[in-house]
Each structure stands twice: as C-alpha cells, then as structure tokens.
Amino acid sequence: MSEPILRAEALGKNFGGLAAVRDVSLDLSPKQIHAVIGPNGAGKTTLINLLSGDLTPTTGRVFFRGIEIEGHALDRIARLGVARAYQRTNIFAGFSVFENCRLAAQARRQPGIRLFRPALAYRDINDAAGRAMALAGVESRATDRASDLSHGEQRQLELAMALATEPQVLLLDEPLAGMGPEEASRIAALIARLGADLAILLVEHDMDAVFNIAATITVMVDGAVLASGTPQAIRADAAVQAAYLGEAA
Amino acid sequence: MSARLRPALLGLGLIVLIALPLVAGKFGLDLAARIMIMAIFAMSLDLLVGFAGMVSLGHAAFFGVGAYALYLLSPQYGAASLLVSLPVAIAAAALAALVIGLLVLRSSGVYFIMVTLAFGEMFYYYATGARWLGGSDGAYVYQRPSAGPVDLGQGHAFYYLVLIALAATYALLRVILRAPFGHALRGIRSNEHRMRSLGFAAPRYKLLAFVIAGALAGLAGYFDAAQFGVVNPELFGWRLSGSVLMMVILGGMGTLDGAIIGAAVLVLLENFLGDLTTHWLLPMGLFIVAAVLLLPQGLTDPAALWRAMRERSRV
Numbered sequence: 001m002s003e004p005i006l007r008a009e010a011l012g013k014n015f016g017g018l019a020a021v022r023d024v025s026l027d028l029s030p031k032q033i034h035a036v037i038g039p040n041g042a043g044k045t046t047l048i049n050l051l052s053g054d055l056t057p058t059t060g061r062v063f064f065r066g067i068e069i070e071g072h073a074l075d076r077i078a079r080l081g082v083a084r085a086y087q088r089t090n091i092f093a094g095f096s097v098f099e100n101c102r103l104a105a106q107a108r109r110q111p112g113i114r115l116f117r118p119a120l121a122y123r124d125i126n127d128a129a130g131r132a133m134a135l136a137g138v139e140s141r142a143t144d145r146a147s148d149l150s151h152g153e154q155r156q157l158e159l160a161m162a163l164a165t166e167p168q169v170l171l172l173d174e175p176l177a178g179m180g181p182e183e184a185s186r187i188a189a190l191i192a193r194l195g196a197d198l199a200i201l202l203v204e205h206d207m208d209a210v211f212n213i214a215a216t217i218t219v220m221v222d223g224a225v226l227a228s229g230t231p232q233a234i235r236a237d238a239a240v241q242a243a244y245l246g247e248a249a
Numbered sequence: 250m251s252a253r254l255r256p257a258l259l260g261l262g263l264i265v266l267i268a269l270p271l272v273a274g275k276f277g278l279d280l281a282a283r284i285m286i287m288a289i290f291a292m293s294l295d296l297l298v299g300f301a302g303m304v305s306l307g308h309a310a311f312f313g314v315g316a317y318a319l320y321l322l323s324p325q326y327g328a329a330s331l332l333v334s335l336p337v338a339i340a341a342a343a344l345a346a347l348v349i350g351l352l353v354l355r356s357s358g359v360y361f362i363m364v365t366l367a368f369g370e371m372f373y374y375y376a377t378g379a380r381w382l383g384g385s386d387g388a389y390v391y392q393r394p395s396a397g398p399v400d401l402g403q404g405h406a407f408y409y410l411v412l413i414a415l416a417a418t419y420a421l422l423r424v425i426l427r428a429p430f431g432h433a434l435r436g437i438r439s440n441e442h443r444m445r446s447l448g449f450a451a452p453r454y455k456l457l458a459f460v461i462a463g464a465l466a467g468l469a470g471y472f473d474a475a476q477f478g479v480v481n482p483e484l485f486g487w488r489l490s491g492s493v494l495m496m497v498i499l500g501g502m503g504t505l506d507g508a509i510i511g512a513a514v515l516v517l518l519e520n521f522l523g524d525l526t527t528h529w530l531l532p533m534g535l536f537i538v539a540a541v542l543l544l545p546q547g548l549t550d551p552a553a554l555w556r557a558m559r560e561r562s563r564v
C-alpha cells in the first residue's frame with residue numbers, strides 16, 4: 001500500500017460536554033476509497049470537518065503527505081488539494097451552475113488575486129468547470145440558477161464543485177442521499193471510477209454502494225471507531241453486526 | 250436594463266458630460282462636477298457593499314484622508330502640484346484603508362457596520378482636536394492644484410479632470426469586477442465559507458477590495474477639497490458615510506451605473522431640498538426609505554418598480 005496522503009492521528013472533538021469524535025485515527029491513500037459508516041450522530045460529519053479544516057480538533061493531529069496541518073486552515077487545506085462535498089448542500093444559490101463550478105476551478109487554477117483579464121477568458125478554468133459538470137451529470141443545467149435545481153441535482157452540483165477543484169483527496173459526505181435511484185447508481189459508479197485515481201473518504205448510508213466500491217470500511221459509533229477493515233472483515237465482524245448492520249438490515 | 254441599452258445610455262451620458270461646458274453655466278458645471286465626484290465616491294463604496302457584501306458605514310474616513318491630503322500638500326497661499334498631490338492623496342487613503350481594513354475585516358455583518366462607523370468617528374474626533382488639521386473649523390485650500398499648463402483653477406480644467414477620473418474609475422471597476430477577482434468577491438458575498446472551503450483566501454480578497462475602495466474614496470475626497478477649497482472634520486463623519494451609502498442603496502447595490510444614478514439623484518435632492526430647508530435630511534431620509542422599499546433593485550430597474558406597485562396593490 002502506498003504512503004497515506006491524508007492521515008488522522010487520534011482525533012478528538014468536543015462540543016461542550018459532548019465528545020462528538022473520540023480518538024479516531026485513519027489513513028487515506030491514493031487510489032483508494034475509504035468508507036466511514038455509522039448511525040446518525042456517530043460523528044462522521046464532524047470527522048470530515050476536522051480533516052477539511054472546517055473545525056479545529058480538540059485533540060489529535062492531521063497530516064498531509066506526512067506534514068502536520070496546523071491552525072485554522074480551511075482554505076489552506078483546500079489549496080493542498082483536499083476537496084469536500086457537504087452533506088448539507090452548500091452552493092452559491094444565486095449563481096449559475098456553470099459559475100458555481102467555474103469558481104471552484106478558479107480556486108484551483110488561479111488561487112492568487114487576478115485583477116485584469118476577464119474571468120471568462122481563462123479557458124483552462126472554463127474547461128475544468130465543464131469537465132466537472134459533465135462528470136457529475138449537470139452539464140445540461142449549466143446556465144440555470146443553482147437554486148432552480150432539484151434537490152438531487154443540487155447534490156450532483158455539490159459533487160461537481162468538488163471535482164472542479166481537481167483534488168487529490170475527496171471528502172464526500174453522503175453524496176448519494178437525496179438522489180433518485182438511477183442518479184444514485186450513476187454517481188456511485190462515478191465515485192468508484194474516481195477511486196482509481198484519488199484518495200476518497202466516503203461517508204454514505206447506502207450500504208450496497210459502500211460495500212461495492214470501498215476498499216476499506218471504518219465503522220463509527222458514538223464518536224469512536226468500532227471496527228475498521230476490508231468489506232468482508234466488516235461484514236463478518238460480530239460487534240458491527242450487533243451495533244449497526246444488524247439493525248440496518 | 251437590457252444589455253444593448255446600457256452601453257448606448259452610457260455613451261450618451263458621456264457625450265452629454267463632454268459637451269456640457271458648451272451649454273451650461275458655472276452653476277450647472279459645479280453641480281455636475283459635484284455629482285461626478287460623489288459618483289466616484291459611491292462607486293467605490295458599491296465595490297464593498299454591492300459586490301463584496303461589506304456594508305461600511307465609515308467610508309467617509311478615506312474621503313476625508315484624500316481631502317486633507319490635498320490641504321496638507323498645498324503651500325499656504327499657493328497651488329499644490331497636481332502630479333504630486335493627486336497620487337499622494339490616493340496612496341494615503343489606500344494606506345489608511347489597509348491599516349483599518351486589517352483591523353475591521355475580522356468582523357462581519359452588523360458588527361462590521363458598527364466597527365467601520367466607529368473608525369470613521371475616530372477620524373472625525375481626531376480631526377476636530379488636531380491643530381495641524383485646522384481643528385473643528387477645518388482649513389482652506391486657497392488654490393486648486395496645477396501641473397504646468399494644466400491649472401485646475403482655470404477654465405474647465407477641473408471639470409474635465411473630474412470627468413476623466415469618473416470614466417477611469419468606472420472602467421477600472423468594470424475590469425476588476427469582470428476579472429477573477431470580481432467573480433471571487435461576488436462568491437464571498439454569496440457564501441464566504443464555501444469560498445474558503447474551495448481554497449480562496451477570502452480575507453485577502455476582502456482586504457484588497459477595501460483598499461481599492463478606500464483609494465478611490467480618497468480620489469473623490471481630493472476633488473471635493475479642490476472644488477470647495479475647504480476641508481473640515483465633517484468630511485470624515487457618519488453623515489457623509491450615510492449619504493454615500495444611501496446613494497449606493499438608492500441606485501441599486503451591485504450595479505456601477507446605479508451608484509452613479511444614486512449619486513446624481515441624491516446630490517440634486519440635497520441641492521434643491523436643501524434650499525427649502527436646512528433640515529433636508531428628514532425628507533431625504535423619507536424619500537430614500539420609500540425608494541428602497543419600493544425598488545429593491547434601485548432606480549436602475551424601473552420594471553421592478555412597476556412589479557412592486559402591482560404586488561402591493563394586490564395585497
């Protein structure tokens with residue numbers, strides 16, 4: 001297995017008295033899909049927030065390619081090549097679908113301040129935005145306002161924006177939730193394909209999708225890791241059966 | 250406004266302004282120059298309020314810095330060098346905006362409004378007590394600046410320089426708003442958190458917008474001092490900050506043309522209502538509240554006025 005690109009070491013996050021994440025360690029490696037599953041409130045989103053820099057950990061450390069990421073570093077982590085798709089859709093509602101993706105591509109390709117050339121004259125940025133829209137299946141809505149999209153389409157746009165930043169690491173928080181079955185299986189197949197190149201952290205409730213495409217699965221309950229391993233190992237794990245899969249199935 | 254109508258109207262407006270000295274007398278030209286100066290000021294604030302989503306109630310601070318810079322650079326009874334004083338005034342305002350921006354940009358929303366207001370008032374109170382700035386009475390700028398054959402005190406030189414500055418300000422803002430910088434500012438206004446999560450160092454973008462806006466406000470203040478030949482602490486104060494904010498809101502936030510129209514309407518109102526009563530702020534305030542309620546898009550979108558009235562009559 002190759003060197004991990006993103007590594008969480010004993011991460012913890014407290015909200016007041018509540019330990020939302022407790023002593024969680026995990027590695028994300030290139031060309032691998034690492035799924036994190038667990039019941040609602042298990043701390044999955046909080047874990048992603050700690051990796052993306054949306055939240056600062058109470059305890060523990062995060063490393064990118066072996067170098068510790070310190071401080072409140074949301075935009076710095078993004079510029080390293082860590083992209084995030086939010087569970088609660090987080091888009092520019094008043095902008096066109098294209099502009100949503102174009103801004104994402106601009107963040108990657110021209111993160112510095114560019115004052116003079118027209119934004120639309122940066123063809124590489126337009127092209128990156130176009131590719132991301134096509135991948136996520138929203139290119140037919142390119143000129144529509146993001147707020148006019150259906151809930152499922154907005155989920156696709158959320159993913160398209162993450163892709164438009166051409167990341168090395170993708171943090172996906174329930175990307176399939178809210179999509180129709182057809183779109184969901186299409187997007188699951190897309191995530192599987194992206195997994196051939198990128199390091200992906202996939203939080204998802206769709207167990208069929210998770211067990212099909214993940215190389216590693218971590219099960220979280222009450223903020224802590226209950227078990228971690230291959231899909232086969234997780235399926236066979238008695239504790240997981242009892243705590244989680246048993247109820248869900 | 251339609252995509253074809255706007256350039257046509259802009260061109261027409263420019264031609265009218267160029268030709269105005271042929272037909273208008275001193276009163277008309279002074280009024281037009283006053284409108285253009287306020288339009289520069291309003292556009293500079295619109296960059297913050299209308300595009301970056303930063304509602305500043307202390308923008309006059311930088312206007313005042315530009316004005317006082319001309320006073321400080323003018324010899325006692327002589328004319329300042331235009332080529333020195335103009336860039337220095339702009340740079341001084343930019344520097345003030347850089348320092349204040351570093352302090353105020355940590356806050357946002359209502360806090361940002363209050364903190365910018367507080368800084369403007371700090372400048373105001375400092376100026377009222379500062380001997381070297383003429384204290385609360387202010388000071389005179391006895392002659393308009395000049396540079397070789399160009400003497401802003403002679404003929405229509407001042408009027409035309411202000412017109413050039415207006416056109417240049419408009420063009421500069423158009424360019425940067427169309428560039429990736431402008432797109433990023435709109436993104437920050439719409440959803441700053443998402444911009445950061447995409448990788449934009451949002452605070453830097455906001456700081457640069459604040460500095461550019463401050464520099465252009467300084468340019469406007471410089472011309473104001475040159476036009477009236479006097480500076481006083483009011484130039485830093487909240488009344489002026491409030492007036493320019495009204496211009497921006499009245500014209501429709503986020504449209505440069507709107508800022509120009511808002512400036513024209515407010516300067517004209519101030520001029521004519523101001524003759525009727527020294528307490529022109531009240532009728533003007535009422536007018537503005539009505540305008541803002543009826544025209545969320547400002548005066549640049551008359552269709553919205555019609556829609557708003559119809560909707561109101563239905564309720």
Ligand SMILES: Nc1ncnc2c1ncn2[C@@H]1O[C@H](COP(=O)(O)OP(=O)(O)O)[C@@H](O)[C@H]1O
Binds near residue numbers: 042043045
């Ligand atoms: N910002 C917050 N403030 C307080 N409590 C929070 C916050 N975010 C999450 N929590 C709590 O932390 C726990 C884990 O939440 P979350 O990470 O969203 O779980 P999951 O994504 O696995 O459903 C929940 O009990 C939730 O209520």
Ligand SMILES: [Mg+2]
Binds near residue numbers: 044045046087173
């Ligand atoms: Mg969640």
